[in-house]
Amino acid sequence: MKQLTHHQxxxxxxxxxxxxxxxxxxxxxxxxxxxxxxxxxxxxxxxLLQDEEAELYVQSPAYLYELMNDNLLQxxx
Numbered sequence: 384m385k386q387l388t389h390h391q392x393x394x395x396x397x398x399x400x401x402x403x404x405x406x407x408x409x410x411x412x413x414x415x416x417x418x419x420x421x422x423x424x425x426x427x428x429x430x431l432l433q434d435e436e437a438e439l440y441v442q443s444p445a446y447l448y449e450l451m452n453d454n455l456l457q458x459x460x
Contacts, residue, residue, distance in 0.1 A: 396440040403444030
């Protein structure tokens with residue numbers, strides 16, 4: 384059995400976290416999948432999740448959802 388590389392594991396976990404964040408946002412707001420994806424993918428948290436060295440993707444999706452909705456990470460319009 385082949386071992387996963389760090390990058391492969393990070394990608395897998397990040398994808399999982401993102402799908403969970405989209406689900407949480409839909410549940411909380413009742414918005415469409417497209418709207419939820421736009422909100423999640425355009426959030427400041429997305430940039431942090433993509434930083435493999437930070438390893439934020441190992442945190443629980445629920446915790447990351449709270450971070451995403453925290454006023455400190457909200458985009459200013």
